[in-house]
Amino acid sequence: MGEKLVIQGGRRLEGELSVQGSKNSALPILAAAVVTGGSSIIKNCPRLTDVDAASRILEYLGCKVARTGDTLIVDSSGICRSDIPEKLMHEMRSSIVFLGAILARFGNAVVSTPGGCEIGLRPINIHLSALEALGAEITELHGRLYCSCGNGLRGAKITLSFPSVGATENIMLAAVTAKGTTTIINAAREPEIVDLACFLNGCGAKIKGSGEGIITIEGVSGLNNYEHTVIPDRIVASTYMTAAAVTGGRVTLNNIITEHLNPVLSIYEKAGCTIKTSGESLEIKAPCRLGSIGAVRTMPYPGFPTDSQAAAMVMASTAQGTSVIIENIFENRFKHVGELVRMGAKIMVENIVAVVEGVPRLHGVETEAADLRGGAALVLAGLAAEGETTVRGLHHIDRGCQSFENNLRLLGAEIKRC
Numbered sequence: 001m002g003e004k005l006v007i008q009g010g011r012r013l014e015g016e017l018s019v020q021g022s023k024n025s026a027l028p029i030l031a032a033a034v035v036t037g038g039s040s041i042i043k044n045c046p047r048l049t050d051v052d053a054a055s056r057i058l059e060y061l062g063c064k065v066a067r068t069g070d071t072l073i074v075d076s077s078g079i080c081r082s083d084i085p086e087k088l089m090h091e092m093r094s095s096i097v098f099l100g101a102i103l104a105r106f107g108n109a110v111v112s113t114p115g116g117c118e119i120g121l122r123p124i125n126i127h128l129s130a131l132e133a134l135g136a137e138i139t140e141l142h143g144r145l146y147c148s149c150g151n152g153l154r155g156a157k158i159t160l161s162f163p164s165v166g167a168t169e170n171i172m173l174a175a176v177t178a179k180g181t182t183t184i185i186n187a188a189r190e191p192e193i194v195d196l197a198c199f200l201n202g203c204g205a206k207i208k209g210s211g212e213g214i215i216t217i218e219g220v221s222g223l224n225n226y227e228h229t230v231i232p233d234r235i236v237a238s239t240y241m242t243a244a245a246v247t248g249g250r251v252t253l254n255n256i257i258t259e260h261l262n263p264v265l266s267i268y269e270k271a272g273c274t275i276k277t278s279g280e281s282l283e284i285k286a287p288c289r290l291g292s293i294g295a296v297r298t299m300p301y302p303g304f305p306t307d308s309q310a311a312a313m314v315m316a317s318t319a320q321g322t323s324v325i326i327e328n329i330f331e332n333r334f335k336h337v338g339e340l341v342r343m344g345a346k347i348m349v350e351n352i353v354a355v356v357e358g359v360p361r362l363h364g365v366e367t368e369a370a371d372l373r374g375g376a377a378l379v380l381a382g383l384a385a386e387g388e389t390t391v392r393g394l395h396h397i398d399r400g401c402q403s404f405e406n407n408l409r410l411l412g413a414e415i416k417r418c
């Protein structure tokens with residue numbers, strides 16, 4: 001039956017915690033190590049199964065990957081393959097970001113279409129049309145993508161139909177050593193994009209405008225070695241904030257970039273929490289019972305992040321009053337609703353809209369995670385619930401939350417993996 005987390009709910013969380021490095025920053029930076037052809041030292045790299053999967057892809061390609069503590073050292077000088085087998089591609093949906101990097105390094109690549117995942121179909125049409133604009137010829141056959149760009153990639157002006165995070169990253173990785181200048185219009189503005197640009201510029205790339213809607217990339221002849229510290233994980237930080245919020249707790253988070261949390265701060269304050277920030281720390285103090293979080297719409301950064309939607313729903317589930325959550329980014333990201341309803345939540349879903357009528361208490365039941373952020377949200381619900389909650393499907397949670405139960409136990413939660 002696999003591992004499960006067993007949680008005795010109803011305890012206030014209190015204490016301090018350092019937040020892990022960002023999964024969604026580390027993954028594209030690991031792909032970028034393919035382009036440099038040298039040694040990349042990546043510090044604050046979280047220990048996650050998604051990072052392990054990316055490391056396996058790097059090793060398959062011929063890179064040497066060594067971890068010492070929170071630092072990953074990737075030597076891509078010995079890279080000797082430009083294909084990624086189906087099995088490795090399907091271990092992690094975002095492995096499509098290796099396509100741009102391999103094309104930049106080799107001028108050809110064979111990868112699999114990543115396929116959908118629990119939260120949606122996850123098409124890659126924006127990625128592929130952008131890479132074709134840079135000169136790649138891409139043929140799809142039986143789920144494999146055969147890509148080549150005979151005379152090398154060349155800079156282009158690319159307008160994205162949607163500010164896709166992955167597509168923006170793929171273009172950046174392909175364009176850094178392309179001939180000429182690339183302009184990305186309607187680029188994603190997430191902090192993880194800025195962190196990737198910071199890493200690439202450290203390696204000698206010439207990228208301007210990351211974090212804004214228009215990014216320009218002037219192709220350079222090659223990249224060099226670099227040492228980079230990955231930014232803190234803003235989604236995991238908001239997960240721990242929610243753990244404090246739903247247990248009436250008081251928690252201080254260290255090693256964060258408070259500016260990256262601006263898009264979520266308002267729902268905690270609206271729900272009655274007090275938040276104090278100073279430097280790289282944030283303290284959240286929750287009331288005995290939360291108020292409604294109002295209407296929350298998930299949007300591309302700097303809007304409310306879709307990755308924090310499930311945790312917000314847990315806040316709304318036990319709040320005094322009714323809240324509305326609109327999921328604008330992924331078409332199937334309400335899979336945690338059924339389990340929350342089994343715990344006593346009152347939630348009505350109509351397409352992309354969830355109406356949540358807060359109840360005084362949830363009660364513990366046996367639950368199953370269906371995806372990473374929804375699974376983490378079920379743990380949060382268990383912390384707030386009366387009685388015992390179990391959460392199975394931990395492989396989803398282990399993809400993105402490093403030492404999740406240990407950190408929650410540090411804050412006073414009664415939780416164990418068995």
Ligand code: EPZ
Nearest residue numbers: 024094122123124125126127164165166167307329330372
């Ligand atoms: C990244 O996914 C993150 N993953 C996601 O985090 C995050 O939810 C998402 O950005 C939005 O912020 C990583 O960074 C590894 P998108 P990505 O391309 O790049 C549609 C987590 O839990 N789209 O911005 O796949 C797509 O279907 C994960 O850590 C196309 O239609 O997100 C979706 O509806 C989950 N065609 C929307 O755009 C394309 O070619 C946003 O996708 C690409 C995307």
